[in-house]
Amino acid sequence: MTAYSNSDAAKDLRSALDKAPADAVTGDWLFITEQAGVISQTGGYMYADGSHVAEGNHALQKVREVVEKLEASQIQPFNKVIVHWTRSKIPLLRGRVTVNILFDETIVPRGPQDPIYEAASVARRAFWEKYGSVQDGFKAEQDGANIHNQTEWFGPHRRVLTLKSNTQLTLATDGLSTPWAGIADQENGVGCELFMELDASNITSHLIDDWTHLLISLGDLVADGYQVAADVEKYGAILFCTLTDEYNPMTRIILSRDGRKIDNLPFGSVPLIRVTPIAESEIEHLEQSDEWASSAARHALAERQIET
Incomplete structure (x- = not known):
């Protein structure tokens, strides 16, 4: 498979995340890859005061899709993906999206040979x-x-x-x-x-x-x-x-x-x-x-x- 980078993921997410509820100004999503058969995905849009917006669940599925592409690409090992979106202050311009992937040793499952x-x-x-x-x-x-x-x-x-x-x-x-x-x-x-x-x-x-x-x-x-x-x-x-x-x-x-x-x-x-x-x-x-x-x-x- 062709390499799929963080910037590729951000580009794919931008148009989807820009379909945010009208009063949302930022958004954060945390995706933890499969640990013991369980995947964890949290996050959503937020108002200017930091409180959460009840709408906009469409973003969770889109984040999941880009994580799957990042996993398939295997550019580097990771178990956590952090996505951040900020609405553009200039009308008609797209928002800013960042995608960070990292390997967090604290959530690594115990392997078969753990003493x-x-x-x-x-x-x-x-x-x-x-x-x-x-x-x-x-x-x-x-x-x-x-x-x-x-x-x-x-x-x-x-x-x-x-x-x-x-x-x-x-x-x-x-x-x-x-x-x-x-x-x-x-x-x-x-x-x-x-x-x-x-x-x-x-x-x-x-x-x-x-x-x-x-x-x-x-x-x-x-x-x-x-x-x-x-x-x-x-x-x-x-x-x-x-x-x-x-x-x-x-x-x-x-x-x-x-x-x-x-x-x-x-x-x-x-x-x-x-x-x-x-x-x-x-x-x-x-x-x-x-x-x-x-x-x-x-x-x-x-x-x-x-x-x-």
């Missing part, structure tokens, strides 16, 4: 090793990550750890607290990890696989909801979802506070959330009209002597 992912994994394994023997490898669905190294948990880790201690088997998600791939925000993923405890004395490998896949699915729901950890912290316990028939007689899942936190993650610590399957009989006569049916959830856990 931050391994740091998160090491911190979680070190935490669980204090409570039992962590088994080698992972029990998980190994879904392929996208070009930004994201699984459905927005990071490269979507898996389950297993650990044994005496007669107890613990399954724990390993990846919800991995910092997001393709996103520069300084957050430990969705800010939690899930775990469930099983009686290891009478559990089969088939049942372990069933509960492992359930934990993966619960992780998907938590990642999609994002605020689940905050709701568990607020209410102590929540009636989260129903189970399919294969888990009978268990019919519901309660998520509850555990009190422990995983420390030394890249951006601080995250809480553990306990997963407890329950039968319908444990809550069927309890009031469930409050938020997340939290009162019923706490009562059911109290009957099992599980603190929230």
Whole structure:
């Protein structure tokens, strides 16, 4: 493709931006190229006092078009385009348009090889090793990550750890607290990890696989909801979802506070959330009209002597 420069972009934009609302005197648009599958485009026309003009959205599409041409031309790497328009003070003369492109390192997505992912994994394994023997490898669905190294948990880790201690088997998600791939925000993923405890004395490998896949699915729901950890912290316990028939007689899942936190993650610590399957009989006569049916959830856990 023929080289397409900033000045070419400004020339293409001038006639379109000059179709501004009558009282607009300037305009600014900021376009951030695709980061983790998301494009950001903001801006618009402004009055002389700096307030924004409600009209003139046609300019956004035109800015997008010239950005696409700049990307296709590949004259230089960039991830941010800034467009500024000023109305001419002389009637019938065109306004002045400037187009600046730059590479802002602060919004560069984390790539597949970023060491931050391994740091998160090491911190979680070190935490669980204090409570039992962590088994080698992972029990998980190994879904392929996208070009930004994201699984459905927005990071490269979507898996389950297993650990044994005496007669107890613990399954724990390993990846919800991995910092997001393709996103520069300084957050430990969705800010939690899930775990469930099983009686290891009478559990089969088939049942372990069933509960492992359930934990993966619960992780998907938590990642999609994002605020689940905050709701568990607020209410102590929540009636989260129903189970399919294969888990009978268990019919519901309660998520509850555990009190422990995983420390030394890249951006601080995250809480553990306990997963407890329950039968319908444990809550069927309890009031469930409050938020997340939290009162019923706490009562059911109290009957099992599980603190929230």
